Amino acid sequence: MTELRQNLITRDWVIIASERSKRPHEFAPPLSKLEPLPTYRDDCPFCPGNEHLTGTQECLRLADNGGWRVRVVGNKYPALSDVGQRVRHGEGIFKSLSGVGYHEVVIEHPRHDLNIALMDIKDISNILRVYRQRYGELRKDPRVETIIIFKNHGGSAGTSLEHPHSQIAALPIVPYQWRDRAREAVRYYDDTGECLFCRTLKDELKAGDRIIYAGEHFAAFIPYAALSPFHTWVFPRNHASSFDEITDLEIEDLAQTLKVVMSQFYFGLNNPDFNYTIRSIPTAEQRTDYFHWYIAIIPRVSLTAGFELGSGMYINTSVPEESAEFLRSVKIPSSI
Numbered sequence: 001m002t003e004l005r006q007n008l009i010t011r012d013w014v015i016i017a018s019e020r021s022k023r024p025h026e027f028a029p030p031l032s033k034l035e036p037l038p039t040y041r042d043d044c045p046f047c048p049g050n051e052h053l054t055g056t057q058e059c060l061r062l063a064d065n066g067g068w069r070v071r072v073v074g075n076k077y078p079a080l081s082d083v084g085q086r087v088r089h090g091e092g093i094f095k096s097l098s099g100v101g102y103h104e105v106v107i108e109h110p111r112h113d114l115n116i117a118l119m120d121i122k123d124i125s126n127i128l129r130v131y132r133q134r135y136g137e138l139r140k141d142p143r144v145e146t147i148i149i150f151k152n153h154g155g156s157a158g159t160s161l162e163h164p165h166s167q168i169a170a171l172p173i174v175p176y177q178w179r180d181r182a183r184e185a186v187r188y189y190d191d192t193g194e195c196l197f198c199r200t201l202k203d204e205l206k207a208g209d210r211i212i213y214a215g216e217h218f219a220a221f222i223p224y225a226a227l228s229p230f231h232t233w234v235f236p237r238n239h240a241s242s243f244d245e246i247t248d249l250e251i252e253d254l255a256q257t258l259k260v261v262m263s264q265f266y267f268g269l270n271n272p273d274f275n276y277t278i279r280s281i282p283t284a285e286q287r288t289d290y291f292h293w294y295i296a297i298i299p300r301v302s303l304t305a306g307f308e309l310g311s312g313m314y315i316n317t318s319v320p321e322e323s324a325e326f327l328r329s330v331k332i333p334s335s336i
Contacts, residue, residue, distance in 0.1 A: 005225035009196060011184055014225040015315045027229050027269060027301040027318065037113035037162055045076075046107045046163035059104055060134060062126055069123070070130045071107040072168075078103035079169065086143045086172045100143050102170035106130060112163050115153065116258055117266035118336055119164075124255035127166070131278070132251070134168055135244045139283040144170040146178065146282050149243070154273025156300040174282045182291060189290035197292030201235045210320050212327045213260045217253040220261045222320040222327075229302050229318035230269070230327070232261060234295040241291045243280040258295075260332070265299055268330035273300040 003016045045053035048067060056074035063069060080101030087098045108127050109119060116124055131149050138147055151166035152159040159165075188196040204210055204221045212232065213220045220234045234257060236250065246254070265272055276297040281288060308314055 007223055007225035007227070008188070009184070009200060009223075010181060010227075012225065012227060013313050014227055015313065016225075016319060017315050017317050018319055027272075027299075039111050039113050041112050041163075044112055044161070044163050046071075046161065046165060047112050048110045054105075060130060062130055068110065070109070070126050072130060072134055073105050073107065075103040075105050075167065080171070097172060100172050102138055102141075102144070102168065104134065104168045106134075106166045106168065108164040108166060114164050115262065115266070115271075116164075117262040117271075119259070121252070121255045121259055124258055125251050128246070128251045128254060129248075131168070132244050132246055135280075138168070138170040139244065141170070143172050144283055145174050146171045147243075147280065149278040149280075151274075151276050153275070154300065157273040157275045178279075178282065185290045195239055195290055195292050197235065197294065198239055201237065201292075210324045212264060212324050213257055215253045215257050217250045218257040220257055222324045224320060226316055226318075226320045226323075227314045228298060228316055230265070230299045230323050231316075232297040232299075234258070234261065234297065235292065236294070239289075239292055241281040241288045241293060242286050243278050243293045245287075245293075261297065261327075263332045263336065264327040264330045265297075267332055268327055269299060269301060274298060275300070 002018060004013055005016055006013050040047050042050070044050060045055075051058075051071075054073045055076050058071060058073050060072040061068050061070075080099050080103045082100065082102050084098055084100045086100050089096045106127065108114075108116075109123055114123075116127075135147055135149070138144055148169045148171065149166065150169070185196050188194075188199075192199075200223075201219060201221075204224070205214065205219060210222045210224065211219060212222065217237055218234055219237060220232055222230065222232055226232075234254070236246070236254075238250070240246070265274065274297060276295055278293065278295050280293040281291050285291075302317065304314070
């Protein structure tokens with residue numbers, strides 16, 4: 001029978017449409033998505049030797065004796081500009097703000113054909129260390145209020161370049177969605193004396209049927225009221241509000257967690273398009289008792305339609321417990 005579930009963190013109500021649900025393997029795109037890419041393309045601006053094609057200033061380079069391992073460059077077509085001051089304008093209902101901030105691209109690996117599922121743990125750790133370093137630098141700018149780290153993989157997820165990359169956007173505002181969730185987190189903390197995110201992780205670990213991987217410092221699970229099929233959260237076990245608080249030891253464990261989860265998607269769902277984002281507290285705050293940073297991963301295996309647009313609710317045609325069981329059963333080759 002169809003069931004409505006509420007996600008206490010987002011406050012969203014979700015229809016778990018079990019009567020029209022697919023079996024988990026039916027969400028996988030065609031096997032052609034697993035066809036290998038070339039290791040190098042001479043027209044790719046992110047491949048080694050083509051650095052001049054990025055057309056923007058390099059912000060950071062992580063290198064070894066064999067060359068660079070990760071590069072950060074300004075986005076060639078930035079949504080924000082690092083030049084100017086944060087100035088508000090308004091007349092009546094017409095309000096605006098100067099678009100100052102930062103928009104950077106993290107080129108995750110020299111090879112054109114890799115994604116996180118196929119990378120070594122060391123390579124994933126390198127990416128996370130670069131995220132942490134840039135986050136720490138960008139938060140020093142008083143014009144920046146929120147830093148968003150995100151990755152688009154595949155055409156339906158919004159990317160146009162195959163080469164493994166992600167992005168960092170530093171905004172001059174705090175988005176309303178974050179304010180809305182923060183209010184709920186504060187209310188829960190005031191009512192109960194505990195962090196809503198910590199409680200969510202505690203209850204999910206206790207239930208166990210939606211956990212897809214649990215490491216020493218991080219756990220990955222499909223939420224009880226997942227908004228879409230295979231929607232996954234990765235929570236740190238240690239309470240921390242800001243992503244840049246992550247330690248070197250935690251980075252190693254997070255790299256392992258992401259490797260496993262992305263491999264489950266890659267081999268279980270035939271390399272689906274996906275987005276992920278790191279949700280962290282605004283830069284004006286560092287440590288709070290009520291907020292807990294985390295990673296949200298959304299495989300693009302379903303579409304939003306008129307119901308979602310008209311109601312603000314979601315219909316999930318995949319039962320979270322069945323999706324988690326399917327991912328746990330995925331056979332990951334030992335050679336990767």
